[in-house]
Amino acid sequence: MLLSSIDIIPSSLNMAVSGGMNDNDEAVSVPRPYETILCGERCIYLNLMLLGDYNAGKTSFIRRFVEGTYAKTIATMGCDIYVKDVWIDNSEINLRLWDTYGGERYMGPRKSLYMFCHGVIIVYDVTDKPSFENIEKIWLRSVEESGFRDLVVVMVGTKCDLPGRQVDYVTAKSFADGLNIPLLETSSLTGYGIDRAAMSAATLALNKILQNASSIKECFETARQTNT
Numbered sequence: 080m081l082l083s084s085i086d087i088i089p090s091s092l093n094m095a096v097s098g099g100m101n102d103n104d105e106a107v108s109v110p111r112p113y114e115t116i117l118c119g120e121r122c123i124y125l126n127l128m129l130l131g132d133y134n135a136g137k138t139s140f141i142r143r144f145v146e147g148t149y150a151k152t153i154a155t156m157g158c159d160i161y162v163k164d165v166w167i168d169n170s171e172i173n174l175r176l177w178d179t180y181g182g183e184r185y186m187g188p189r190k191s192l193y194m195f196c197h198g199v200i201i202v203y204d205v206t207d208k209p210s211f212e213n214i215e216k217i218w219l220r221s222v223e224e225s226g227f228r229d230l231v232v233v234m235v236g237t238k239c240d241l242p243g244r245q246v247d248y249v250t251a252k253s254f255a256d257g258l259n260i261p262l263l264e265t266s267s268l269t270g271y272g273i274d275r276a277a278m279s280a281a282t283l284a285l286n287k288i289l290q291n292a293s294s295i296k297e298c299f300e301t302a303r304q305t306n307t
């Protein structure tokens with residue numbers, strides 16, 4: 080389900096945000112606002128943002144995961160949010176995937192946007208080497224500059240069904256291993272690796288939250304009890 084445009088994030092995501100930015104839109108050193116994970120009556124909200132170059136395959140990845148389809152896309156403008164309920168460790172998670180714009184000269188989302196999200200999936204196209212190189216030049220830098228050190232990051236190499244590969248798996252894996260970031264290859268055309276990649280990111284993000292905040296653990300337990 081496509082939920083909404085990013086301009087209505089605060090209300091549509093039912094978030095209670097507590098500080099985190101100064102007047103220059105810089106992250107200040109306050110704890111990550113765990114209130115952004117709220118316990119609804121039935122589930123926990125988890126937000127994952129997809130980043131990556133124009134045409135890398137972000138929208139196709141999300142639509143394959145959320146809708147189970149592969150169809151023609153148009154360039155994303157701004158940011159759309161797609162929603163899917165998933166189960167992790169017997170608890171229902173309302174997973175919200177943020178589909179961002181990846182255009183030229185775009186250097187990443189506003190820092191304040193990171194405050195709302197729990198994990199980032201950085202997408203590159205295995206048939207387009209610059210999209211891989213920009214992971215380091217643009218996307219990881221953007222995450223780093225957000226100031227939120229506890230964001231889970233997962234790398235996804237899309238379009239692995241296509242011939243004419245420019246980024247081989249070994250090179251990408253060694254880069255990802257060097258940064259301790261999981262790497263998965265996918266095809267939105269065939270569906271290969273899509274669920275595994277999205278669910279890995281969601282599970283890692285959730286586990287990190289549970290490790291970091293006992294109050295969220297309680298919240299998680301409450302949701303679990305409500306679900307059973």
Ligand SMILES: Nc1nc2c(ncn2[C@@H]2O[C@H](COP(=O)(O)OP(=O)(O)OP(=O)(O)O)[C@@H](O)[C@H]2O)c(=O)[nH]1
Pocket residue numbers: 131132133134135136137138139140150151152153154155156179180181182237238239240241265266267268269
């Ligand atoms: N063969 C193949 N084509 C893909 C795959 N993923 C995306 N494409 C195609 O690549 C093009 C770009 O895909 P999008 O999903 O729109 O890319 P995007 O990253 O959302 O692009 P922006 O919204 O402009 O940032 C489209 O023509 C897709 O059909 C894939 O896994 N395999």
Ligand SMILES: [Mg+2]
Pocket residue numbers: 137138139152153154155178179
């Ligand atoms: Mg798009």
